[in-house]
Amino acid sequence: MLIITCPFCGPRDEVEFACGGEAHIARPLADHKISDADFADYLFMRDNPKGLFLERWRHSAGCRRWFNVARDTVSNEIVEIYPMGSLPVKTAAKTTYKTSWRRDTAAEKAATPSRSKAGGSK
Amino acid sequence: MAQNHPDRGQRGLPGGAPRYSAFALAKKAMNYHQDWQRAWRDPEPKAEYDAVIIGGGGHGLATAYYLAAVHGLTNIAVIEKGWIGGGNTGRNTTIIRSNYLWDESAAIYEHSMKLWEGMSQDLNFNVMFSQRGVLTIAHSEHELREMSRRVHAIRLNGIDSEILGPAEIKKFVPTINIDQSIRYPVMGGFLQRRGGTARHDAVAWGYARAADDLGVDIIQKCEVTGLRRQGRKIIGVETSRGFIKTKKVGCVVAGHSSVVAAMAGIRLPIASRPLQALVSEPIKPILDTVIMSNAVHMYISQSDKGEMVLGAGVDKYNSYAQRGSFPVPEHMLAAAVELFPVLSRLRMLRHWGGIVDTCPDASPIISKTDIEGLYFDCGWGTGGFKATPGSGHVFADLIANDRPNKIAAPYSLDRFRTGLLIDEHGAAGVAH
Numbered sequence: 401m402l403i404i405t406c407p408f409c410g411p412r413d414e415v416e417f418a419c420g421g422e423a424h425i426a427r428p429l430a431d432h433k434i435s436d437a438d439f440a441d442y443l444f445m446r447d448n449p450k451g452l453f454l455e456r457w458r459h460s461a462g463c464r465r466w467f468n469v470a471r472d473t474v475s476n477e478i479v480e481i482y483p484m485g486s487l488p489v490k491t492a493a494k495t496t497y498k499t500s501w502r503r504d505t506a507a508e509k510a511a512t513p514s515r516s517k518a519g520g521s522k
Numbered sequence: 523m524a525q526n527h528p529d530r531g532q533r534g535l536p537g538g539a540p541r542y543s544a545f546a547l548a549k550k551a552m553n554y555h556q557d558w559q560r561a562w563r564d565p566e567p568k569a570e571y572d573a574v575i576i577g578g579g580g581h582g583l584a585t586a587y588y589l590a591a592v593h594g595l596t597n598i599a600v601i602e603k604g605w606i607g608g609g610n611t612g613r614n615t616t617i618i619r620s621n622y623l624w625d626e627s628a629a630i631y632e633h634s635m636k637l638w639e640g641m642s643q644d645l646n647f648n649v650m651f652s653q654r655g656v657l658t659i660a661h662s663e664h665e666l667r668e669m670s671r672r673v674h675a676i677r678l679n680g681i682d683s684e685i686l687g688p689a690e691i692k693k694f695v696p697t698i699n700i701d702q703s704i705r706y707p708v709m710g711g712f713l714q715r716r717g718g719t720a721r722h723d724a725v726a727w728g729y730a731r732a733a734d735d736l737g738v739d740i741i742q743k744c745e746v747t748g749l750r751r752q753g754r755k756i757i758g759v760e761t762s763r764g765f766i767k768t769k770k771v772g773c774v775v776a777g778h779s780s781v782v783a784a785m786a787g788i789r790l791p792i793a794s795r796p797l798q799a800l801v802s803e804p805i806k807p808i809l810d811t812v813i814m815s816n817a818v819h820m821y822i823s824q825s826d827k828g829e830m831v832l833g834a835g836v837d838k839y840n841s842y843a844q845r846g847s848f849p850v851p852e853h854m855l856a857a858a859v860e861l862f863p864v865l866s867r868l869r870m871l872r873h874w875g876g877i878v879d880t881c882p883d884a885s886p887i888i889s890k891t892d893i894e895g896l897y898f899d900c901g902w903g904t905g906g907f908k909a910t911p912g913s914g915h916v917f918a919d920l921i922a923n924d925r926p927n928k929i930a931a932p933y934s935l936d937r938f939r940t941g942l943l944i945d946e947h948g949a950a951g952v953a954h
Contacts, residue, residue, distance in 0.1 A: 401847060401848045401849065402847070414847060414849070415849045418838065419838045419839035419840075421793065421840075436939045436940070436941075437939045440791075440938045440939045441789065443938075444791040444882050444938040445789040445790065445791050445938070446780075446790075446791055446792065446793055448780035448781075448790070448792055448793055448794055448840060449780070449781075449784075450778070450780075450781050450794075450842045453840060455839065455840070471839075473794070473840050473841050473842045473843070474841075474842050474843055475843070476841065476843060501784075501787075501789060
């Protein structure tokens with residue numbers, strides 16, 4: 401059983417949490433016309449790495465708030481827990497974020513038009 | 523499938539020549555059974571094959587067998603990282619049924635069921651296929667109503683299925699508790715009498731032996747480390763035992779599908795999750811059928827050895843560790859004990875997890891890819907075992923002819939672009 405440290409409530413058993421799957425999937429904006437195949441990247445295609453994985457969790461039987469977790473899918477080691485809307489800071493988790501195929505998809509580019517102006521930082 | 527062949531008596535397909543006899547068994551007993559011949563060879567990989575199947579589980583071996591037996595493609599290899607049948611093929615709860623709601627699912631699972639019915643003959647290997655029935659229980663009025671709708675749909679597809687009331691269930695399964703006061707009372711259920719179980723290891727061994735007989739190289743302890751491409755074309759696979767040249771690669775690696783797909787730069791909609799099962803100490807026969815419960819996500823049967831075999835739903839987060847999270851079996855066992863109070867003092871002997879490849883619509887992917895010569899058969903999720911022969915049969919056809927047949931066509935990867943999903947979530951008897 402995993403012990404997950406909720407950023408708001410502290411360490412709790414995994415039964416109190418719900419896993420929301422892959423983190424950092426941004427919805428393409430409606431006014432950006434992308435193809436069905438590109439939209440499928442957003443809607444259905446999932447990163448499914450053997451190793452470090454960035455995912456969302458919710459403390460559903462506690463404070464009911466969402467947060468991000470960087471967890472190894474082989475050892476179950478939790479490398480980092482960080483707030484929604486932000487990116488990981490630990491090197492390994494940062495690399496996982498940057499090297500995901502999702503960063504190059506048209507869907508993601510269509511999700512945050514302002515990102516390109518800001519030079520990719522957030 | 524198992525139509526009679528003039529030269530082969532009952533057997534419709536080649537491979538799996540007879541080699542054991544009661545006399546040989548007695549004779550070898552004198553020598554402590556030390557000099558039995560190998561059931562299949564242990565060849566070194568050749569430099570080139572017409573096709574390479576990645577993954578030596580039931581589906582991969584079935585694919586190789588049907589490629590050789592039906593399509594005459596014998597210069598092929600099955601490459602397995604560990605040993606054959608050592609992954610999910612040896613980790614499932616061996617349940618076989620074809621009572622699915624949607625036409626597409628009915629087509630493939632019933633195709634599979636028919637192959638199961640002739641498999642021991644086809645392979646000349648006793649896979650201990652036992653049509654002991656699969657009974658899915660409803661625990662609420664609503665569930666029962668939804669179930670009757672499903673039963674009618676299934677029957678319209680020509681698949682046997684019937685509704686039972688609590689009294690009939692009690693008669694069919696005397697050990698079950700039908701008291702209406704329990705947390706999940708038995709309101710009724712639906713039964714597929716042709717459903718049942720098979721010996722999972724025997725399925726892998728039977729296919730391996732028959733495929734090997736036809737010249738298929740089964741290469742174990744050989745891990746695929748890369749897929750070599752020339753433009754949009756496959757030209758071979760990199761393995762831990764060197765490069766193997768080939769124009770066609772069939773990938774049948776279940777939980778590791780995303781890992782192999784990434785080698786070719788392909789994205790899949792798959793999430794790899796642990797699916798847990800456990801067996802109890804062996805006891806005398808108390809359950810001669812398979813019981814499934816959708817609402818509590820529990821399924822139970824008794825093996826020929828007497829062990830109670832129990833399975834649950836998938837874990838809720840991705841994992842490649844072949845073990846699961848404890849709360850899942852805990853929840854399932856609580857439900858099992860309520861339904862079968864007789865189990866309450868049983869000790870559990872073994873508990874394990876297999877990594878299953880779950881798809882967003884709970885249906886498999888049997889598909890070509892954007893890369894010429896690369897095919898995927900994956901996404902079977904929690905329900906792959908029952909589909910073993912059907913999956914191998916249609917996948918072999920896809921690889922041999924480079925186009926999906928009528929049964930495989932709906933399972934293309936394209937459905938995630940077109941939106942033509944085959945949503946079997948909940949529509950299946952669930953628990954797969």
